[in-house]
Amino acid sequence: MRLIQFTASNGWRGHEQKIIYLYEAFKKYGYVEDQWIMCPEDSEVYRVASSKNMQIIPYNYKKEYDLGLAKDIKRICEKHRVDVMLIHSSKAHTLAVMSKLFYRLETSLVLCRTLIKRVDTNVLRKWKYNYDGIEKIICVSQPVVESLKPAVKNHDKFCVVGSVTDIEKFPKQAPIGILHEEFNIPKDLKIIGNIAEFTGFKDHYTWVDTVEILVNRNNIKAKYILVGKGSLEEDIRNYVAQKGLSEHIIFAGFRKDIPNILPEFNLFMFTSNNEPTGGVLLESYACKVPIVAAKAGGIPEVIVDGETGLLAEVGNPTDFADKVEQLLADEALQKKLTGNGYQFLVENFTKEIIAKKFYEELKATMKS
Structure with a gap:
């Protein structure tokens, strides 16, 4: 598997730490052939990943509906022959969907969700959660799943993989x-x-x-x-x-x-x-x-x-x-x-256990 973890977040909380933990575990236990973290060049994720000599694809985040960046996502995925993109933030979710919708991105898209927050109060947000190009939604707990169910029609997309600690x-x-x-x-x-x-x-x-x-x-x-x-x-x-x-x-x-x-x-x-x-x-x-x-x-x-x-x-x-x-x-x-x-x-909840669960869920979305 060739994997990109994609975020548009600038901050540093538990979800951003998870990106780093997963990268480390995927590498240590040989779950991926190659991997990258795609993140804003001024983000904390970029700073931490750089300090650990991880493979990074930095970009200049300007706005959520950036067609130029959406086009770049397809180019990047084709260049690196990426099988799966694991999406870690709402704005990254929007950009990945735009890349698939407007530029025919072929990479499998999987959403990682860690917030207990309904998304059916906004028409565009609800639409992107139901977009067919999102093949799986990995939630950190069952209450996160329950908060999304009113918005997402196909509940088969949901799975639960818990938090991770090193x-x-x-x-x-x-x-x-x-x-x-x-x-x-x-x-x-x-x-x-x-x-x-x-x-x-x-x-x-x-x-x-x-x-x-x-x-x-x-x-x-x-x-x-x-x-x-x-x-x-x-x-x-x-x-x-x-x-x-x-x-x-x-x-x-x-x-x-x-x-x-x-x-x-x-x-x-x-x-x-x-x-x-x-x-x-x-x-x-x-x-x-x-x-x-x-x-x-x-x-x-x-x-x-x-x-x-x-x-x-x-x-x-x-x-x-x-x-x-x-x-x-x-x-x-x-x-x-x-x-x-x-x-x-x-x-x-160790890195090895959670990374293996993530790998199995991601692998299931790969195109044969």
């Missing part, structure tokens, strides 16, 4: 006091943390409300750390200040050292209310950090309640606080959940 990237499984030292946190205080972009569905408001309850109960001596950046960060900072929690909650900003700081958490508290799966939960498994997460979206496909973590009611800070106290008070339960979680990760 275990080798997270070798550290015990705290050594990095965050305690950096933020001058007394050694006898636990650290309860979250790593997430400050955006609506991550529901930082419930996270802060939970901290308020825990602080008022005073059963746990802890500091609370939020890692990330985003458009709602200032709103959340103001909300924390209004509740008088500024001395309890630390805003750690965007970090590039997640494999080092994640094991410093005594507990990972994840309040996202519409999460496709939550790749950071898999990273917590890798670091053997106990988890309390919302029973929302695809999270129950990643967290087995009572076996690999604890699930709390969406948007219910009291339930979150109860689960946090329950878990931190029970070392045997922590050991059980982290041990099971690590094994669950190894058996279901």
Whole structure:
């Protein structure tokens, strides 16, 4: 198989990390004959792929409906004799469809979808999801499939392949006091943390409300750390200040050292209310950090309640606080959940396993 992974995204989130992970796994395990990443020349994907000496096809992204770029896509696929194009963003989806529709691109098109968001509210968007040239839609979880079903007529196009994590990237499984030292946190205080972009569905408001309850109960001596950046960060900072929690909650900003700081958490508290799966939960498994997460979206496909973590009611800070106290008070339960979680990760979400599943789905679309 000769493969192009195609994105028009400039940012860096879990989906962009997946592109890199898949490239590495396809190469390591010999699933493809040759492969490329096609991405904007000013994107984070380009920067990361370049640093890893991956084969890149950079382009100057101007607009979603760029006929010139759509024509270039056909030329590029013919030049490299590409069998399959794996599409990773909505704008890339549009451009690939235009290439097939207007320039008779013969390469098989497969869409990778990681958002829980309906697409039937826009006529053009709905049309491109039903376009015959899209041969398969690989979704990261069943809730993602369900969100697309109202728009897509042929449900046989759907399949589910879960999130992926590189275990080798997270070798550290015990705290050594990095965050305690950096933020001058007394050694006898636990650290309860979250790593997430400050955006609506991550529901930082419930996270802060939970901290308020825990602080008022005073059963746990802890500091609370939020890692990330985003458009709602200032709103959340103001909300924390209004509740008088500024001395309890630390805003750690965007970090590039997640494999080092994640094991410093005594507990990972994840309040996202519409999460496709939550790749950071898999990273917590890798670091053997106990988890309390919302029973929302695809999270129950990643967290087995009572076996690999604890699930709390969406948007219910009291339930979150109860689960946090329950878990931190029970070392045997922590050991059980982290041990099971690590094994669950190894058996279901490693680069080798997920890359093989992707390969099988992509191979099925190849023209004989």
